Amino acid sequence: MTQTEQQQPERSPAEWITFTVASFILAVIVGLVGYTWLNDNNQPPILSVSNKETIKEINGQFYVPFEVVNTGGDTAESVQIMAELVINGEVAETGEQQIDFLSSGETEEGAFIFRQNPGQGKLTLRVASYKLP
């Protein structure tokens, strides 16, 4: 009786299948981390901002949608985006937006709001600064 109890119980086929699937999942995760490690060329963030969508007027205000994308390698923190509206040679209105994190390949969207029509002047969007984590 004692000898029988101490005998190692075999793992059931179900348990072996589960272990195989679990090992595969873990191997994929470790492999992906290794892959990003090898491809981590410490490239700095490359940030660009653009407004591809149409400017909308709602309730007397003009909404200028923008999107900013990080085509570089590292994550950028505290990305600052500035908008400047020049009418008749003078800066009429400005806008500012900050995005907390922008990872490699990530795109974030937002909008600037102006009281005057940007179509009647020159609108400039630019990335002003960012911080490395």
Place this chain on the structure above:
Amino acid sequence: MRKKHQKNVWNSEINDIIRGACGGFLFGIPLLYTMEVWWIGSLAKPQLMMMAIALLFIVVFILNQTEGFRKRRYNWLGYQAAIDTVEAIAIGIVCCAFVLLLLRELTLETSLKEALGKTIYESVPFALGVALANQFLGDTRNSEQENGKAPNKGGELHATFADVGATVIGATVIAFNIAPTDEVAMLAAATSPPWELAMIAASLLISYGIVFQAGFSDQQKRRQQQGIFQRPSSETIMSYLVSLLAGAVMLWFFQKLTFSDPWTMWLDHTLVLGLPATIGGAAGRLAI
């Protein structure tokens, strides 16, 4: 004979996995609702991710030698504990990825590096919870002694109130940590109706799994439980609604929701907090 044996084997295996996942949810859910972990995960370097996995393996291996998530125990064998460790980590990773997807912290547009970082960092407490599953709520061995007790037929209403009370207490213990934080508002802002429906379904499934499927302590007792909502399905739904109500009250208590807020805001905030509250409520009905 052969068919019956094979069915039992798979049944037992699935129950073990569910038990592990439920332990993971109990331990890992508060950190899943912590935006600092999302951010740190987003920034993590591959070297740190590898280190996290290695350290996690060591700790979970040690835990698996004493407890683990399986009902059948032969963990004294080193290689068995190692096998269970791989499975615990895999369960943690899959469940975390699922919940992060549900909460919209992982999307199809998320970059590979960011997705890996978030999932791995969140899976650390999750895998620890998987390994501690049996420790959390015991297993059905302890409750076998109580099977002999005669059911108290006159206490139907009393049993129902006991269930509701246990659900509220459990929901409060888990969700009270999350209700005052900004994460609920951030997650509510990012979600949309289809994902809210998925959140409801996930809450119900996890709650059912914890109480009726995982083989934790008092499970036999729960199936024999008297009360108005004595069927597993109605008890699961009842406890979900009670947890939602408790969640809404907590959000109001911490002034995250006020009576001047629109009803749609009450709805999405409550559903977002409903997931951890429901998990807590399910644990409460087992433990209390």
